[in-house]
Amino acid sequence: MPEVLTAPLTVEFPFTRSLGPVQSAFLTGLRERVVLGVRTGDGRVLVPPVEYDPVTADEIRDLVEVAPTGTVTTWAWNHEPRRGQPLDTPFAWVLVRLDGADTALLHALDAPGPDAVHTGMRVRVRWAAEREGAITDIACFESYDGEQEQPTGHSGEFADAITKIVTPARLDYRYSPGRAQTAYLRALADRRTVGERCPSCHKVYVPPRGACPTCGVATTEQVEVGPAGTVTTFCIVNIKAKNLDIEVPYVYAHIALDGAGLALHGRIGGIPYDQVRMGLRVEPVWTEGARHPDHYRPTGEPDAEYDTYKELL
Amino acid sequence: MTRDIALVAFAQTDHRRTSDELSEVEMLMPVLHDVLGQTGLKTADIGFTCSGSSDYLAGRAFSFTLALDGVGAWPPISESHVEMDGAWALYEAWTKLLTGDADTALVYSYGKSSPGSVRDVLTRQLDPYYVAPLWPDSVALAALQAQSLIDAGETDEPALAAVAARSRTDAAANSRAQLRGSVPHGDYLVRPLRTGDCSPIGDGAAAVVLAAGERARELCERPAWIRGIDHRIEAHSLGVRDLTDSPSARLAAEKAGVFERPVDTAELHAPFTSQEIVLRKALRLGEDVRVNPSGGALAANPLMAAGLIRLGEAAAAIHRGESDRALGHATSGPCLQQNLVAVLEGDPR
Ligand SMILES: [Zn+2]
Numbered sequence: 001m002p003e004v005l006t007a008p009l010t011v012e013f014p015f016t017r018s019l020g021p022v023q024s025a026f027l028t029g030l031r032e033r034v035v036l037g038v039r040t041g042d043g044r045v046l047v048p049p050v051e052y053d054p055v056t057a058d059e060i061r062d063l064v065e066v067a068p069t070g071t072v073t074t075w076a077w078n079h080e081p082r083r084g085q086p087l088d089t090p091f092a093w094v095l096v097r098l099d100g101a102d103t104a105l106l107h108a109l110d111a112p113g114p115d116a117v118h119t120g121m122r123v124r125v126r127w128a129a130e131r132e133g134a135i136t137d138i139a140c141f142e143s144y145d146g147e148q149e150q151p152t153g154h155s156g157e158f159a160d161a162i163t164k165i166v167t168p169a170r171l172d173y174r175y176s177p178g179r180a181q182t183a184y185l186r187a188l189a190d191r192r193t194v195g196e197r198c199p200s201c202h203k204v205y206v207p208p209r210g211a212c213p214t215c216g217v218a219t220t221e222q223v224e225v226g227p228a229g230t231v232t233t234f235c236i237v238n239i240k241a242k243n244l245d246i247e248v249p250y251v252y253a254h255i256a257l258d259g260a261g262l263a264l265h266g267r268i269g270g271i272p273y274d275q276v277r278m279g280l281r282v283e284p285v286w287t288e289g290a291r292h293p294d295h296y297r298p299t300g301e302p303d304a305e306y307d308t309y310k311e312l313l
Numbered sequence: 314m315t316r317d318i319a320l321v322a323f324a325q326t327d328h329r330r331t332s333d334e335l336s337e338v339e340m341l342m343p344v345l346h347d348v349l350g351q352t353g354l355k356t357a358d359i360g361f362t363c364s365g366s367s368d369y370l371a372g373r374a375f376s377f378t379l380a381l382d383g384v385g386a387w388p389p390i391s392e393s394h395v396e397m398d399g400a401w402a403l404y405e406a407w408t409k410l411l412t413g414d415a416d417t418a419l420v421y422s423y424g425k426s427s428p429g430s431v432r433d434v435l436t437r438q439l440d441p442y443y444v445a446p447l448w449p450d451s452v453a454l455a456a457l458q459a460q461s462l463i464d465a466g467e468t469d470e471p472a473l474a475a476v477a478a479r480s481r482t483d484a485a486a487n488s489r490a491q492l493r494g495s496v497p498h499g500d501y502l503v504r505p506l507r508t509g510d511c512s513p514i515g516d517g518a519a520a521v522v523l524a525a526g527e528r529a530r531e532l533c534e535r536p537a538w539i540r541g542i543d544h545r546i547e548a549h550s551l552g553v554r555d556l557t558d559s560p561s562a563r564l565a566a567e568k569a570g571v572f573e574r575p576v577d578t579a580e581l582h583a584p585f586t587s588q589e590i591v592l593r594k595a596l597r598l599g600e601d602v603r604v605n606p607s608g609g610a611l612a613a614n615p616l617m618a619a620g621l622i623r624l625g626e627a628a629a630a631i632h633r634g635e636s637d638r639a640l641g642h643a644t645s646g647p648c649l650q651q652n653l654v655a656v657l658e659g660d661p662r
Binding site for chain 2: 004009017054073075078082083085095097104107114119173211215217
């Protein structure tokens with residue numbers, strides 16, 4: 001079997017999230033160098049604060065300022081920082097219970113090495129130079145041997161509180177389409193369309209995905225189909241798509257290639273859009289360097305009889 | 314309504330670091346054929362099908378719909394999917410069988426982690442406001458938990474290394490496992506966890522068949538009856554939890570009836586050595602209980618399938634007559650956030 005195809009695949013998205021009143025106060029507070037917690041019904045102070053009590057699920061709104069100093073409750077030394085993490089030099093992940101809080105906040109601790117870190121050590125927030133209302137407004141924590149810093153008694157109300165955050169995310173993959181689709185793509189590179197036949201129901205799948213969804217068995221026998229085919233149904237596209245250099249209106253059609261057990265889709269060209277019809281016989285038009293047909297054009301043959309493609313609609 | 318429901322068949326792939334030559338359905342299909350073949354059932358005979366997987370692992374949108382091609386879902390079948398480990402798909406199938414709507418169920422799950430960077434992918438399941446923007450990877454969070462255990466005197470690094478060594482030694486008898494026999498304990502990945510403390514990253518799939526009542530006895534010589542099954546979850550904020558304990562696992566075990574009488578075997582889904590320490594305590598497993606004779610997740614941890622595999626391995630031990638009462642456990646989320654526990658029993662011999 002020839003080597004499988006692989007290609008880089010990046011999935012990247014910015015999530016825009018609206019904030020509840022407690023989250024809004026906490027993140028706005030970080031922008032203003034104020035750390036806020038929230039008091040639960042039984043009097044505990046949660047930092048970072050949440051909208052609902054994690055034990056009783058009661059709505060909680062009683063904001064309490066805590067100190068920017070605190071104690072490490074556990075740690076882990078990260079000698080190889082990864083993309084997106086708070087520091088790009090080796091650091092300790094820490095859970096820190098800030099003075100005045102009953103729960104711990106996850107963040108990074110800047111330290112020269114693991115020997116300089118221990119559970120119980122005293123630390124202080126190092127603020128980011130530029131702050132926008134995000135957990136990253138805390139650049140990291142740093143070792144601190146001074147007095148416990150006192151909260152300023154902030155009410156938790158801000159004139160211009162943020163109400164949403166945008167969190168970008170990016171994941172990188174190396175995509176491999178597997179055996180069946182690799183074979184399909186390799187054949188396309190030679191301008192051939194090769195499907196696979198189900199050994200049980202004998203249907204020919206184009207493009208093949210490796211399994212017959214009706215029978216649940218592997219499709220293995222390769223079958224070359226086309227190159228010509230029949231338009232089984234179509235639509236007229238009147239809206240110009242962004243970044244697509246095709247004049248509207250144009251026709252997008254389902255095309256059953258000769259020998260295929262189901263239709264694939266493609267654009268129809270070389271004929272006025274209002275003359276395209278079901279049963280029209282078409283063939284692929286390739287452009288230099290492309291991995292797929294650019295479009296399909298009429299072959300000039302008589303139209304196919306309805307009965308020959310009615311099962312492929 | 315009560316109804317006796319059993320795991321009657323279990324199958325899994327070989328678990329490997331990569332499977333580039335196979336699409337997800339190509340990886341899954343042989344397992345489906347295997348598990349159906351063990352029972353003689355065909356897709357059309359199955360009353361309900363439920364699967365577990367996550368598109369984030371391989372970065373393929375709607376991959377679970379493509380995986381259905383391997384089932385043979387035409388004419389349309391009664392089917393469901395959870396974006397969770399297959400153990401939770403099994404739970405859904407169990408409830409479906411309890412209602413009496415179906416007598417048999419096919420449960421499968423698969424995970425193809427090799428195309429991506431799974432440590433980073435898993436950060437996307439975390440609190441998106443306060444945690445995910447820091448990109449704390451799965452090993453880092455487990456390391457925080459491990460340090461908590463060491464600070465509390467519950468374990469130390471040599472004890473963790475012993476868990477790793479025992480798991481991979483036991484896995485030598487499991488031809489499906491990815492890490493078998495003598496495996497170096499390695500350097501720190503995120504201190505205090507070394508590479509040997511972490512489950513391998515790999516691709517794999519698993520499937521089980523459930524059946525109710527007499528149907529189970531027809532399909533399997535010694536069905537693994539589900540005497541109880543329950544799942545519980547803890548707060549999502551790590552700093553709110555006591556990381557040295559697992560109250561959710563304990564509660565699930567209590568609801569599943571684990572503590573009513575001792576189990577002889579336990580298949581624990583502990584992707585890190587330190588998490589086995591937590592689970593042994595929470596589930597009150599004594600020294601006389603065989604823990605992870607398969608090698609557990611430290612020998613093979615195909616995400617989304619590894620929990621179902623624990624239940625499958627526990628059932629298979631009963632099928633083979635090696636266990637009479639076994640515990641199967643699955644976990645999800647950071648630091649054992651969510652836990653499912655099942656008690657399986659064979660008929661008296
Ligand atoms: Zn077929």
